Amino acid sequence: MSDLPDTDAVLVAGVDSSTQSTKVVVCDARTGQLVRTGRAAHPDATEVDPEVWWRALDTATAGGLLDGVRALGVAGQQHGMVTLDEHGHVVRPALLWNDTRSAPAAADLTAELGGPAAWADAVGSVPVASFTVTKLRWMAEHEPELADRVARVVLPHDWLTWRLLGGTGAPTTDRGDASGTGYFAPATGEYRTDLLARAFGGRTPDVPAVLDPAEPAGHTGDGVLVSAGTGDNMAAALALGAEAGDVVVSLGTSGTVFGTSPHPARDPSGLVAGFADATGRFLPLACTLNAARVLTATAAMLGVELAELDRLALAAPAGAEGLTLLPYLDGERTPNLPDATGTLTGLRRAAMTPENLARAAVEGMLCGLAAGLEAVARHGLEPRRVLLIGGAARAESVRAAAPVVFGVPVAVPEPAEHVAIGAARQAAWALSGAAEPPEWSARSLRELPEPTAGDAAEGERIRQRHAEARGRMHG
Numbered sequence: 171m172s173d174l175p176d177t178d179a180v181l182v183a184g185v186d187s188s189t190q191s192t193k194v195v196v197c198d199a200r201t202g203q204l205v206r207t208g209r210a211a212h213p214d215a216t217e218v219d220p221e222v223w224w225r226a227l228d229t230a231t232a233g234g235l236l237d238g239v240r241a242l243g244v245a246g247q248q249h250g251m252v253t254l255d256e257h258g259h260v261v262r263p264a265l266l267w268n269d270t271r272s273a274p275a276a277a278d279l280t281a282e283l284g285g286p287a288a289w290a291d292a293v294g295s296v297p298v299a300s301f302t303v304t305k306l307r308w309m310a311e312h313e314p315e316l317a318d319r320v321a322r323v324v325l326p327h328d329w330l331t332w333r334l335l336g337g338t339g340a341p342t343t344d345r346g347d348a349s350g351t352g353y354f355a356p357a358t359g360e361y362r363t364d365l366l367a368r369a370f371g372g373r374t375p376d377v378p379a380v381l382d383p384a385e386p387a388g389h390t391g392d393g394v395l396v397s398a399g400t401g402d403n404m405a406a407a408l409a410l411g412a413e414a415g416d417v418v419v420s421l422g423t424s425g426t427v428f429g430t431s432p433h434p435a436r437d438p439s440g441l442v443a444g445f446a447d448a449t450g451r452f453l454p455l456a457c458t459l460n461a462a463r464v465l466t467a468t469a470a471m472l473g474v475e476l477a478e479l480d481r482l483a484l485a486a487p488a489g490a491e492g493l494t495l496l497p498y499l500d501g502e503r504t505p506n507l508p509d510a511t512g513t514l515t516g517l518r519r520a521a522m523t524p525e526n527l528a529r530a531a532v533e534g535m536l537c538g539l540a541a542g543l544e545a546v547a548r549h550g551l552e553p554r555r556v557l558l559i560g561g562a563a564r565a566e567s568v569r570a571a572a573p574v575v576f577g578v579p580v581a582v583p584e585p586a587e588h589v590a591i592g593a594a595r596q597a598a599w600a601l602s603g604a605a606e607p608p609e610w611s612a613r614s615l616r617e618l619p620e621p622t623a624g625d626a627a628e629g630e631r632i633r634q635r636h637a638e639a640r641g642r643m644h645g
């Protein structure tokens with residue numbers, strides 16, 4: 171990286187402020203080599219005071235984690251609605267991407283504009299409850315006095331970036347995260363403030379200026395450069411630098427399927443969101459509400475720890491002897507069934523073992539993402555290989571089932587904190603002033619055994635059973 175100062179240790183940091191935790195990595199700016207890490211937990215809620223993220227960042231970086239760091243970038247959970255008054259104070263707790271109370275607002279907004287295709291044309295995505303624009307409509311309808319106090323609306327990463335810069339001046343954002351609001355058009359790079367005003371009862375709060383991918387947001391009081399930051403999925407894409415044919419599947423709180431594309435996506439079915447990425451391109455993405463926590467919930471139901479659930483799932487045959495878990499435990503977003511609950515079908519006396527239930531949980535989680543893979547394949551991506559990341563990708567049972575359920579080769583990039591690493595890479599890019607992000611050393615990639623012909627047939631049967639269960643739910 172020739173544009174960086176020629177000294178031994180130029181350090182950059184990346185922050186991943188996601189649903190369940192804050193993770194921080196410190197990397198060598200030239201190579202990307204990991205130097206140190208920190209983390210802190212978030213509460214289990216869909217409505218959170220942003221101060222909680224600030225305190226988690228403080229905890230995660232305690233003990234001098236950021237000593238010597240020259241630049242820092244923040245990647246955050248997408249879509250969260252952070253409302254600020256004219257003094258910069260938070261008006262109400264942030265409503266997060268997985269809060270489904272705005273589902274009726276999403277349906278109303280969709281109808282008002284003339285249907286899903288009109289939204290896909292306008293902003294690349296059909297709004298569901300996750301999108302910020304629907305949360306603003308909910309607030310306008312249910313909390314009009316609070317809505318009247320809103321002077322600005324920003325996203326979680328925008329707010330954290332602004333706080334790092336002292337909490338004065340105007341907040342900024344990037345096109346990746348802005349593309350998840352529902353009032354920003356990724357294809358043109360412009361806000362649709364008309365849609366924001368329509369959603370918010372005619373109110374027109376300020377929105378953050380959209381920085382270029384390598385444009386700094388500013389410097390902290392200690393002179394640390396703060397990069398534009400982005401959404402967590404955009405940061406993971408930047409970390410992985412996925413090649414054509416690689417599609418990323420992330421198994422965090424959300425399950426996401428995405429890849430980089432030179433063209434904006436526009437899916438009137440709403441299965442694929444036409445996001446922008448963090449490099450100036452696009453990031454077609456399908457997102458489920460139920461991923462890693464399907465496994466924690468199943469482990470709790472069985473009265474075991476995650477490690478035991480993993481062992482049980484590995485001990486069961488592929489297909490779980492017909493046990494089918496449709497894991498809509500927190501409602502679902504893709505497909506758009508915000509009020510759905512989970513179902514367990516295919517119960518036979520001989521099949522009702524802890525092993526099969528554990529395997530059914532793993533397969534149920536993965537089937538939601540397999541449907542996402544099919545959807546992104548119809549909208550500009552070509553899944554020849556899956557790169558599997560996120561907390562649940564650590565489980566051996568998930569690694570065993572993924573090639574079967576997806577029916578394509580799967581590789582697991584190590585180490586695991588790709589969102590934070592992507593944010594650090596963006597910081598290094600902004601620090602370098604170069605035209606392209608720094609070439610960081612390739613990370614080790616564990617290629618999982620390729621699916622056999624038998625696996626392919628079993629995978630087809632598993633996906634079919636889940637599709638039938640989904641069909642029964644749609645009525």
Ligand SMILES: Nc1ncnc2c1ncn2[C@@H]1O[C@H](COP(=O)(O)OP(=O)(O)O)[C@@H](O)[C@H]1O
Pocket residue numbers: 188189190191421422423424462463465466476480560561562563564565
């Ligand atoms: N070995 C494991 N097996 C299964 N799930 C795991 C394992 N390690 C972590 N997880 C799960 O991964 C989730 C956290 O993943 P992460 O990608 O950090 O999520 P997020 O970014 O949404 O906060 C948690 O629900 C946790 O229980």
Ligand SMILES: O=C(CO)[C@@H](O)[C@H](O)COP(=O)(O)O
Pocket residue numbers: 188189190246247248249267300350401402403422423424425426455457
């Ligand atoms: O809503 C989406 C993507 O559109 C989610 O992917 C959020 O960005 C939260 O991510 P995690 O906390 O699960 O990483």
